[in-house]
Amino acid sequence: MASGAQDIAKGAKAAFDKSQLVPASERVLALKIIRDELAARKDEILAANALDLKAAQAEVDAGRMSESMLKRLDLGTGDKWDSMLQGILDVSGLPDPTGIVSYASELDDGLELYRVSCPIGVLLVIFEARPEVVVNIATLAIKSGNAAILKGGKESNNSTVLLSKAISAGLAKTALPDTYIQTIQSRAEVSSLLALDQYIDLVIPRGSNSLVQNIKNNTRIPVMGHADGLCSVFLDESANVDKAVRIVVDSKTDYPSACNSAETLIVHEAVLNTVWPKVAEALLDANVKLLVDEPSLAALKASSSHPRIESYVSPADDEAYNTEHLSLTLSVKTLPSLSAAISWINAHSSHHTESIVTESDESASIFTRGVDSAGTFINASTRFADGFRYGFGTEVGIATGRIHARGPVGLDGLVTYKYMMKSKGEKGHIASEFGTGANKRPFKHARIDAKAVPF
Amino acid sequence: MASGAQDIAKGAKAAFDKSQLVPASERVLALKIIRDELAARKDEILAANALDLKAAQAEVDAGRMSESMLKRLDLGTGDKWDSMLQGILDVSGLPDPTGIVSYASELDDGLELYRVSCPIGVLLVIFEARPEVVVNIATLAIKSGNAAILKGGKESNNSTVLLSKAISAGLAKTALPDTYIQTIQSRAEVSSLLALDQYIDLVIPRGSNSLVQNIKNNTRIPVMGHADGLCSVFLDESANVDKAVRIVVDSKTDYPSACNSAETLIVHEAVLNTVWPKVAEALLDANVKLLVDEPSLAALKASSSHPRIESYVSPADDEAYNTEHLSLTLSVKTLPSLSAAISWINAHSSHHTESIVTESDESASIFTRGVDSAGTFINASTRFADGFRYGFGTEVGIATGRIHARGPVGLDGLVTYKYMMKSKGEKGHIASEFGTGANKRPFKHARIDAKAVPF
Numbered sequence: 001m002a003s004g005a006q007d008i009a010k011g012a013k014a015a016f017d018k019s020q021l022v023p024a025s026e027r028v029l030a031l032k033i034i035r036d037e038l039a040a041r042k043d044e045i046l047a048a049n050a051l052d053l054k055a056a057q058a059e060v061d062a063g064r065m066s067e068s069m070l071k072r073l074d075l076g077t078g079d080k081w082d083s084m085l086q087g088i089l090d091v092s093g094l095p096d097p098t099g100i101v102s103y104a105s106e107l108d109d110g111l112e113l114y115r116v117s118c119p120i121g122v123l124l125v126i127f128e129a130r131p132e133v134v135v136n137i138a139t140l141a142i143k144s145g146n147a148a149i150l151k152g153g154k155e156s157n158n159s160t161v162l163l164s165k166a167i168s169a170g171l172a173k174t175a176l177p178d179t180y181i182q183t184i185q186s187r188a189e190v191s192s193l194l195a196l197d198q199y200i201d202l203v204i205p206r207g208s209n210s211l212v213q214n215i216k217n218n219t220r221i222p223v224m225g226h227a228d229g230l231c232s233v234f235l236d237e238s239a240n241v242d243k244a245v246r247i248v249v250d251s252k253t254d255y256p257s258a259c260n261s262a263e264t265l266i267v268h269e270a271v272l273n274t275v276w277p278k279v280a281e282a283l284l285d286a287n288v289k290l291l292v293d294e295p296s297l298a299a300l301k302a303s304s305s306h307p308r309i310e311s312y313v314s315p316a317d318d319e320a321y322n323t324e325h326l327s328l329t330l331s332v333k334t335l336p337s338l339s340a341a342i343s344w345i346n347a348h349s350s351h352h353t354e355s356i357v358t359e360s361d362e363s364a365s366i367f368t369r370g371v372d373s374a375g376t377f378i379n380a381s382t383r384f385a386d387g388f389r390y391g392f393g394t395e396v397g398i399a400t401g402r403i404h405a406r407g408p409v410g411l412d413g414l415v416t417y418k419y420m421m422k423s424k425g426e427k428g429h430i431a432s433e434f435g436t437g438a439n440k441r442p443f444k445h446a447r448i449d450a451k452a453v454p455f
Numbered sequence: 456m457a458s459g460a461q462d463i464a465k466g467a468k469a470a471f472d473k474s475q476l477v478p479a480s481e482r483v484l485a486l487k488i489i490r491d492e493l494a495a496r497k498d499e500i501l502a503a504n505a506l507d508l509k510a511a512q513a514e515v516d517a518g519r520m521s522e523s524m525l526k527r528l529d530l531g532t533g534d535k536w537d538s539m540l541q542g543i544l545d546v547s548g549l550p551d552p553t554g555i556v557s558y559a560s561e562l563d564d565g566l567e568l569y570r571v572s573c574p575i576g577v578l579l580v581i582f583e584a585r586p587e588v589v590v591n592i593a594t595l596a597i598k599s600g601n602a603a604i605l606k607g608g609k610e611s612n613n614s615t616v617l618l619s620k621a622i623s624a625g626l627a628k629t630a631l632p633d634t635y636i637q638t639i640q641s642r643a644e645v646s647s648l649l650a651l652d653q654y655i656d657l658v659i660p661r662g663s664n665s666l667v668q669n670i671k672n673n674t675r676i677p678v679m680g681h682a683d684g685l686c687s688v689f690l691d692e693s694a695n696v697d698k699a700v701r702i703v704v705d706s707k708t709d710y711p712s713a714c715n716s717a718e719t720l721i722v723h724e725a726v727l728n729t730v731w732p733k734v735a736e737a738l739l740d741a742n743v744k745l746l747v748d749e750p751s752l753a754a755l756k757a758s759s760s761h762p763r764i765e766s767y768v769s770p771a772d773d774e775a776y777n778t779e780h781l782s783l784t785l786s787v788k789t790l791p792s793l794s795a796a797i798s799w800i801n802a803h804s805s806h807h808t809e810s811i812v813t814e815s816d817e818s819a820s821i822f823t824r825g826v827d828s829a830g831t832f833i834n835a836s837t838r839f840a841d842g843f844r845y846g847f848g849t850e851v852g853i854a855t856g857r858i859h860a861r862g863p864v865g866l867d868g869l870v871t872y873k874y875m876m877k878s879k880g881e882k883g884h885i886a887s888e889f890g891t892g893a894n895k896r897p898f899k900h901a902r903i904d905a906k907a908v909p910f
């Protein structure tokens with residue numbers, strides 16, 4: 001056990017406990033101050049970012065890092081810096097997710113119960129590569145009232161250290177404790193922290209399936225994982241060809257490296273010779289490589305002479321259907337019925353988002369209920385699975401589990417609740433007075449219409 | 456890996472997937488049929504229960520089992536059998552927790568999003584001793600639409616086997632799959648099942664802290680633990696003496712072996728010579744043994760000559776404040792302020808339920824917000840922390856974690872949600888049409904007032 005990790009975790013819990021008596025308005029103010037600290041330190045931070053970029057360029061040159069990862073490290077590119085700062089203000093302006101009453105009941109005359117949202121406690125958030133995520137996550141944690149310990153990718157260490165210093169400098173100007181947001185650099189610290197379930201309440205890993213699985217294997221702290229999306233589109237027997245083309249092409253090509261992009265196309269065999277060839281041609285036109293099964297290959301060859309069939313279409317092996325391509329590649333599976341498609345999806349998908357293209361209300365209803373995924377869509381692209389598109393104003397990520405929060409997670413995924421009860425009775429309230437029998441009375445259980453706790 | 460466990464888990468997941476297309480009304484019907492099956496098999500089940508009782512009596516005689524555990528095993532005592540059957544009908548009559556829309560938004564003209572509650576999937580529920588819990592939990596699982604694998608205590612095996620047979624016989628008469636509810640007998644099967652996170656979605660252990668910790672250490676499946684309650688009552692400097700006496704005595708003595716009974720009394724030093732002696736005398740009158748610190752002992756001796764002080768009052772060691780007595784014993788701690796009490800509770804309690812006795816609105820407000828427990832009460836007994844008393848109609852248990860569900864858990868703790876989206880657009884909906892720039896449009900995000908999904 002690194003004593004450093006113990007100190008960090010204890011510091012975070014102490015900060016959380018102390019912060020419970022700091023009003024939410026102070027958290028909004030802190031976000032404004034942090035934004036200003038970052039703005040004032042822009043040159044310094046971008047200079048540190050340049051060091052990360054230089055090291056990354058050497059890795060790219062040596063063939064050990066992809067160009068796209070290098071690009072994700074760059075804080076100065078395009079409007080990324082300004083977006084990061086504006087994001088702080090956007091989140092600070094969202095409604096406070098804490099203090100909201102979701103259940104209120106008068107249990108007896110003068111005995112009132114309120115279920116009220118409150119922060120979870122201490123979050124340990126682990127993510128990869130992009131340095132601005134430190135700022136995004138710190139913003140979400142502060143807005144929702146949680147203390148947080150953040151670990152970014154080692155490739156962005158220089159940038160992360162300076163971003164964290166700015167956040168700490170901002171916090172020091174507020175009533176919030178200075179250990180409210182802490183960052184760590186090493187994997188060893190993560191390992192030590194994963195053992196400290198007395199201080200840490202939730203681990204949020206954002207990254208690959210293997211990162212999430214590895215963390216789940218090594219902690220008894222609850223884990224809200226954000227991992228792979230193995231999304232699919234199903235062309236039902238009543239699929240409209242124009243909708244099918246638009247939705248499949250968008251689901252695959254709008255942003256291929258996103259987790260809500262489609263990786264698998266499932267074709268009802270009834271449309272193999274009608275809808276499927278049109279969809280395939282549109283995909284080939286969009287430079288999409290197709291990994292197909294025998295029926296879909298035969299149907300395509302019989303109906304189309306698209307010039308790319310030879311070079312862009314190849315047989316799928318079993319692994320193709322379990323692969324998150326994250327590129328312009330799509331696996332294609334032919335199945336004989338809607339129910340076969342539902343069973344196949346439930347067995348193969350990552351339970352992220354699936355869409356049906358259909359003109360049948362009955363098929364749509366069966367699909368949305370029978371498919372066990374966080375998103376079940378009718379005639380809409382899988383790419384809509386996103387916190388901003390859903391209207392949450394921000395996004396912690398897209399949770400691939402089904403406990404606590406599922407699918408795109410907004411600020412309300414970072415809160416839990418507590419039950420507050422108040423007796424206004426002259427003698428207080430005790431439980432032994434309730435029940436059946438002599439001198440006992442029943443509970444009243446009259447719902448109270450309240451949005452906030454009145455005491 | 457026992458292949459038996461693999462088959463059980465796969466069977467449960469298959470049953471869950473199939474059940475998604477069975478209407479909720481069928482689940483209510485199944486509960487009625489199961490109740491009737493149990494009623495028809497009463498003699499047979501009580502005969503099996505007699506075998507368990509006989510074996511338990513031998514354990515009691517040998518000093519290896521407590522009388523209270525023997526009593527908990529007895530299905531025939533008092534109105535337990537009838538209560539068990541009535542409980543099935545009570546739960547079946549509660550509102551369906553699934554299909555409820557908690558967020559609905561029109562993202563664009565003709566593009567509607569619904570967040571709708573749905574079952575979690577496959578539950579693995581592990582509990583101790585009382586055989587009727589098999590029936591209670593099966594009822595909760597069926598009502599909420601989850602498949603379940605149940606493991607009871609080995610002491611009730613004979614009873615549990617016959618109760619399970621009745622449940623299976625009932626399910627066989629319905630449209631629900633016969634592997635929807637399964638029971639297992641051995642710890643080895645539990646160990647194997649804890650590795651099968653591809654089939655099992657949530658583990659619910661109900662029992663001791665060590666049971667819950669052991670399970671958390673041995674699975675990557677999310678765990679919703681129901682374990683110890685180390686509840687406390689705090690006597691604030693403005694505490695009313697009559698309220699203090701009533702609330703402390705009720706919190707301690709109403710049902711000492713319950714998890715929502717108080718184990719610790721915290722006394723503000725300002726009331727050491729006023730409120731505390733009266734409370735102590737009432738506790739001594741109620742046969743409560745007191746483990747006290749030096750200030751509370753000195754104050755009690757100075758103010759009271761209660762005849763039980765010599766025999767019922769003794770010094771507390773550090774361990775006393777971390778012990779769930781579950782009996783007529785109460786630890787007493789003196790602290791100098793409200794804020795010291797809050798810090799002490801947050802460090803020592805099991806975050807279950809804490810109550811303040813106070814006449815100060817300010818102290819009450821600070822206590823309910825600053826104490827990080829599932830229940831924070833003002834002038835009310837900790838014994839109110841209970842699903843029935845809260846008005847939920849039933850109770851899965853009292854969750855001691857803070858993820859997914861916290862405190863008393865009703866049926867809504869056994870559901871998650873999914874996002875259903877429908878495009879009514881003539882061309883379906885694709886994501887690349889939205890955004891800023893040429894030919895792009897913004898999202899509409901108009902909230903829809905809907906309680907159920909209209910498609």
